[in-house]
Amino acid sequence: MMKSEALMTTPTEQNVKISNVKEVLAYLAQQFPACFSLTGEAKPLKIGIFQDLAQKLQDDATVSKTQLRQALRVYTSSWRYLESTKEGVARVDLDGATGELIDASQAEHANKVLDESKARAAEKRKAKIAEAKAKQATVAAPEKPAYKKTANKKPATASNQTKVSPTSVKPVVDVPAKPAVTLERITAEHIVVGGKVLLKLGQNPMLATVLEVNKDDVTVQLGSGMVIKTRQDSLYLA
Incomplete structure (x- = not known):
């Protein structure tokens, strides 16, 4: 026993x-x-x-x-x-x-x-998002190496030169700047799973889809497929 x-x-x-x-x-x-x-x-x-x-x-x-x-x-x-x-x-x-x-x-x-703990967490999330955006921008636009220009050994012949017709040159038209978009903060009752919202990252708002709502924390997916966990106060009406 x-x-x-x-x-x-x-x-x-x-x-x-x-x-x-x-x-x-x-x-x-x-x-x-x-x-x-x-x-x-x-x-x-x-x-x-x-x-x-x-x-x-x-x-x-x-x-x-x-x-x-x-x-x-x-x-x-x-x-x-x-x-x-x-x-x-x-x-x-x-x-x-x-x-x-x-x-x-x-x-x-x-x-x-x-409140202080949530504020620190929000700052950390913003820093991580900014870091991720910086890395993504670096990958998307790598620095191009400088090439040394060399002189042509043979002068271009008249047959190889491109003739430009005066009628083919289009005048430059000034495009008016787009007015700044006014964002309206979204309320809790408008934040639903599957709903569309605007997420402000930097200066430009981006359209996103709500995936999960957990009190003040909201998980959204951007059009690029990136999934971001953010705060309700960072979202605006789409």
């Missing part, structure tokens, strides 16, 4: 060391499902939850205190967690029991951190 139980021992029971934050969070969600989650709406955590975790897992060699701190920092700074930190929502302990309510100052701080 003891031999059979030894064969059924799980990796957790053998204290297999976890190596990254993602695995730590998955482990916490497995051990404390009423407190931690990996998908859906997150629950605000009790203040001092780290001490509770350290005490509960003090004999568990799977995770260290340093990993717990890192995992809690990542978990509580995620957009999903910050969006759940609203005034009047109760915090939970490791067993899911509700405790103190989030006050206005705590909710305001969480909302400020969320």
Whole structure:
């Protein structure tokens, strides 16, 4: 009987060391499902939850205190967690029991951190898009090598010269500049999968098709086939 139980021992029971934050969070969600989650709406955590975790897992060699701190920092700074930190929502302990309510100052701080995080993410996306456009332009228009002009050994004969008829020369006509296009920001109800929108990249808006809508994040496909994930505030009515 003891031999059979030894064969059924799980990796957790053998204290297999976890190596990254993602695995730590998955482990916490497995051990404390009423407190931690990996998908859906997150629950605000009790203040001092780290001490509770350290005490509960003090004999568990799977995770260290340093990993717990890192995992809690990542978990509580995620957009999903910050969006759940609203005034009047109760915090939970490791067993899911509700405790103190989030006050206005705590909710305001969480909302400020969320806005700053989204702004940094938007700047990174813009930088990546600009970098991709620069690379694409470099590939499309490679620099032409300079060729040294050499003199013709034989003068061109009259039969090889092209005669230009005066009637074939067309006068140059000034083309009036196109007026600037006025863009109208699009509202959330007009952003639907399969719908057409205008995406402003640089100075020129480009027609795109909506592929996916995830809250403020929208994934679109340009006419060239390029798929871009952008923000709702970067889209305009087509």
